[in-house]
Amino acid sequence: MTGNKENQQGPRHKRDLTRRKVVVTGAGAVAAVGVGGSLAAGAFAGETGKAKAGAPATGSASAAEVCYKLTSETTEGPYYIDADKIRQDITEDREGIALSLGIKVIDSETCEPLRNVAVDIWHCDALGIYSGYESLSTGGGGGAPADAPSGTPTGTPTGEPPTGAPSGGAGGGGGHEEPTDDERYLRGTWKTDKRGLVTFKTVFPGWYRGRCVHIHTKVHVDGAWTDAGYEGGHTCHTGQFFFDEESVLASAEVAPYSTSTTERTTLTEDTIYDQSGTQGGLLKLKYDKKNIAKGVQASITVGVDPEATHTGTDDAVQPGASATAAASGGASPSPSVG
Template sequence: MTGNIENQQGPRHKRDLTRRKVVVAGVGAAVAVGAGATLAAGAFAGETKAKGGGTSATGTATGAEACYKLTSETTEGPYYIDADKLRRDITEDKEGIPLTLGIKVIDSETCEPLRDAAVDIWHCDALGIYSGYESLSTGGGGGGAPTGAPSGTPTGTPTGEPPTGAPSGGTDGGGMHEEPTDDERYLRGTWRTDKQGRVTFRTIFPGWYRGRCVHIHTKVHVDGEWTDAGYEGGHTCHTGQFFFDEESVLASAEVAPYSTSTTERTTLTEDTIYDQSGTQGGLLTLKYDKKNIAKGVQASITVGVDPEATHDGTDDAVQPGASATASATASAS
């Protein structure tokens, strides 16, 4: 992968450029690896029942696709590690329900896809643990029935605004960055959008931890350069999170290892980061067998961004629902 990012809208003024670099993690890092990849790749064969509509996890659209509003910006959270691995399969050896996540990135004003953008995702494992921060994470599990299993009415749910500082074993609500405490990097990855603005990741359905609903973090970087070494330069035009509806989370809680969690859970409506605005706020469209979610889940979303803006998610002033309204004109994809 070499060459400069192609500017789909003509020359743009480069504002607030920040230096960043992706280093390819060894030979074969750009392809799916490991047993987890094999499981995820075959997880959706014969799927007959689905929840929701819209685009599939691979990003295939049917008919015209509406031009979306700007997707909500959120805080980066304390557990971001700058583009540590260039790969689409981020599962490594983590156990969990296979998840294929299809993301389409578009310019929210013109509806044009953003080609060659670098998209990061990262999230906790099935028991709420983040790689690189295992000693700070607040998830956990054990044998027997979970005492804080999801019920729709969890106890001990935090209220009020998210904390502004980094948690000490915390809740991922604030924007203060923590330095990694270990060398693990599972469930983290960066990949390049294609000419249709699409990128697909293979991972597992995230678990939950104290103070937050189930979610995946994301960043979109533009105006950088793809080289043999990876991705350099540019700026971050979007920092956000993707969310899962309650029905899917409750279904996942019946499947091991999620069912072994002893951690109290915050519901989607109680979360202090999700702005309750549906797709604009990062709510994913999900498809899975209602009778057997363990077979795997397909998730998809279109992310509308302002490619000229800088949103690195480290400003405490960035709060849920801070995004502005853009064009709602229909456009063929």
């Protein structure tokens, strides 16, 4: 779909001229210096019910502050397939809790929405299986275990790849595996509209050993939409979206999730999620707390630098490292999968 050109950032003088400095003067207090201080605050307005999709999970900072944050870069993982499915409904025949995923892509520096960019998502099914890699996936089901997943995993995850996991799963980059089958469920690519929005129809993901519940994503820019799909351009963001523990525990009570016999890693134990809330990919979720089986609506605003190149292979933030540490060369790899 896209050609990942070398990590060339190009001239940045135009972006530098429009850069606005943000000063946090107190808990949640933000002052914008320069042009359009109200632009940042209004960047999420008029989104038909999703105006605060990019607000921090803590609610202690304003939308203006969020607008200036790059969404965390993460590893691509071993199971990426370069978009051969241009579609919004990626469910196919997979069983699970219906999930509507709304993603807004903005330029993290100008706060403007990015239109007609390509957004990929891919994730495992309710039992932790990835299409294209069914023989390598480490999820699994069977009879309902006597002790279904709870707030405490059945074992203590070490972050080590499970036995038999693909060797490329360890570390943050260079771990791509070639597909082992022709299945392509729970994978798809679609373009953002004029507001920078794209919506996918899928199912709530399950879990597998060593990782919390998550969805992978890539954002591609500067390419062209043709009859064959999206061609050219480069990948400006590779990340992952995460689900809070309350929603995962609720899903674990619903079939087929409840039949999983795989130990679960919690959000705080995960080696990829950087614990930074929305900036780290934590989704905003809406669902009936008494009956999650009715379906879940998830939303998030992703701030990217369209001039950067982040493929998630050799330049991704390593597991357990912060974006700041990685940028300064202080990241240290630790084993991970997917």
